[in-house]
Amino acid sequence: MKKTIVVLTGAGVSAESGIATFRGSGGLWNGYSIEDVATPQGWHANPEMVLEFYNERRKDAAKAEPNAAHRALAKLEKAYDVQVITQNVDDLHERGGSTNVLHLHGILRQVRSTTHPNLVYDIGDKAIKLGDTCEKGGQLRPHIVWFGEAVPMIERAVRIASKADIFIVIGTSLVVYPAASLIHYVPKFAPKYLVDPNIGGVDGVSNLTIFQKKATEGVTELVDKLLGEV
Numbered sequence: 001m002k003k004t005i006v007v008l009t010g011a012g013v014s015a016e017s018g019i020a021t022f023r024g025s026g027g028l029w030n031g032y033s034i035e036d037v038a039t040p041q042g043w044h045a046n047p048e049m050v051l052e053f054y055n056e057r058r059k060d061a062a063k064a065e066p067n068a069a070h071r072a073l074a075k076l077e078k079a080y081d082v083q084v085i086t087q088n089v090d091d092l093h094e095r096g097g098s099t100n101v102l103h104l105h106g107i108l109r110q111v112r113s114t115t116h117p118n119l120v121y122d123i124g125d126k127a128i129k130l131g132d133t134c135e136k137g138g139q140l141r142p143h144i145v146w147f148g149e150a151v152p153m154i155e156r157a158v159r160i161a162s163k164a165d166i167f168i169v170i171g172t173s174l175v176v177y178p179a180a181s182l183i184h185y186v187p188k189f190a191p192k193y194l195v196d197p198n199i200g201g202v203d204g205v206s207n208l209t210i211f212q213k214k215a216t217e218g219v220t221e222l223v224d225k226l227l228g229e230v
Contacts, residue, residue, distance in 0.1 A: 002081045005226070006164035007073060008182055009086045009093070012171020012196055013215045017064040017092055038146045047139070048130050054142040055127040058108045061090040062125035069170065069215035070096025072223040079230040080166075085157045087172060087179050089144055102160065104153050104179055110143035154178045161185040168222065170195045171215045195219055 011019075036042045037053045074097025076082045084093050084101045089108045093101045111128055113119040115138030132140045145151050157179075161167065167186040172179070173196070186192060188206055195211040195218035211218035 002079065003165040004081045004083065004163055005076055005166045005168060006161050006186070007082065007084045007168045007170065008161075008172065008179065009084065009088060009170045010172025010179075011088060013067075013069050013086075013219075014064070014088050014090055014092055015171070016067045016069065016214060016216050017090075019061060019064050019088075019090055019092075034147060038144075039148050040146055041148075043141065043146070047141075050142075051128055051130065054108065054144070055129075057089075058123075058125050058127070061092075061108050064090065064092060066092045066096030067216050069219035070098070072220045074098045076223055076226065079227055083160050083164075085160060085179075085182065102153055102157060104145070104151055104157060106142070106144040108142070108144070111140040112143045113138035114141050115139075151178055157182055158185050162187070164190050166190060166226070167192045168195070169193070170219055172196065173198060193222055195222060 032053055036046070037050050043050050070092050073082065073084065073093070077099060082098065082100060084098050085104060086093055086101060087104050089103065089106055091107060091109055109124055110120055110122050112121070113134035113136065116134060116136050119134045119136070119138070120143055121140070128140050130139065134140060161182040162185045164186050167183065167190055169183065169192070183192065183205055190207065192205060192208045193211065194208060195213060195215060197212060197214055199210060199212060211222055213221070
């Protein structure tokens with residue numbers, strides 16, 4: 001039976017594909033503040049601006065290409081049962097070849113109804129505007145978990161993390177909750193790896209090996225190591 005590798009990824013993986021990160025850009029996304037474009041309050045204050053912001057991000061994500069880290073993770077599926085849990089809202093893991101990807105914070109290519117949240121639509125890189133509605137008349141909004149909203153997929157992510165034989169964290173600082181809590185649900189004696197230039201949030205984590213490198217370099221090195229152990 002294949003061992004299970006659970007991978008938690010953050011913005012550092014997508015950054016090397018040219019997708020801007022919020023925490024690495026002075027608290028702004030392309031000149032927009034987090035309060036204006038990534039909170040329910042921002043949506044209610046100016047939905048047109050919020051829609052335009054995500055239309056731009058959707059286009060940027062569609063143009064981006066998977067990098068060496070995305071492709072290396074996909075290679076692990078040759079020898080392991082690989083479950084990717086990502087905080088990223090792009091689809092670069094899927095386009096890089098990973099087949100089991102859980103999006104904790106939603107995904108740019110999907111929109112949902114504001115009146116019937118279970119009505120979710122895949123629109124690719126298309127734009128949406130005020131007046132675009134679901135079949136029941138509700139305005140469409142990005143299928144993104146904004147700051148201040150619940151993270152519906154966190155319980156499923158906890159269940160996945162708790163079954164890890166090996167746990168890998170890539171491109172995230174482990175200080176943003178609830179995603180940062182997942183490492184504490186991993187079995188104590190499971191090997192854990194962290195790939196990120198900036199190390200934080202790892203106090204008290206057992207069996208941890210750190211690759212203090214960018215994702216493309218560190219993940220490629222780690223994947224070669226893990227495939228060599230099978």
